[in-house]
Amino acid sequence: MHLPSRHARVRVRARAWVPALAFAFVAAVIAACGGTTPSSGPATALPSGVIAVEAKEYQFTPSSITAPAGAVMFSVKNAGAQEHEFEIFKGETVVDEIEGLVPGLTKSLTVTLEAGAYSFVCKLNGHDQLGMKGTLTVN
Numbered sequence: 001m002h003l004p005s006r007h008a009r010v011r012v013r014a015r016a017w018v019p020a021l022a023f024a025f026v027a028a029v030i031a032a033c034g035g036t037t038p039s040s041g042p043a044t045a046l047p048s049g050v051i052a053v054e055a056k057e058y059q060f061t062p063s064s065i066t067a068p069a070g071a072v073m074f075s076v077k078n079a080g081a082q083e084h085e086f087e088i089f090k091g092e093t094v095v096d097e098i099e100g101l102v103p104g105l106t107k108s109l110t111v112t113l114e115a116g117a118y119s120f121v122c123k124l125n126g127h128d129q130l131g132m133k134g135t136l137t138v139n
Helices: 006-032 124-130
Strands: 050-056 059-061 064-067 070-078 084-090 093-101 105-113 116-121 133-138
Touching: 050 064, 050 084, 070 084, 070 093, 084 105, 084 124, 093 105
Parallel strands: 050 070, 064 133
Antiparallel strands: 050 059, 070 105, 084 093, 084 116, 116 133
């Protein structure tokens, strides 16, 4: 009977950890790059310069935002019971958007904006007509 050497057994054990390490690495990279994660606990502090927006039935909080021109990062949390969207408009043109914002989910959006007047709305199911809109001023 041939028994594997001690080194062969170590290699087998090391290979068992590879999937777990790979998963942990990928999760860390996604989190660092602003991936979306559902939040179930208390809100955590956002990095400097990130604008936190809460979407709830028929309102955004805050409803008026001022930001500097350039890359602007939004962190939008659905604190309501219905699905919402966060759409940024310049006049009638959609600049960028977050879709599929289901209850409890927080998503990030980074968009480059020039100085001017913008709006943000949720047009899903006519929510904008019920008051789910806000103003965005970029200096």
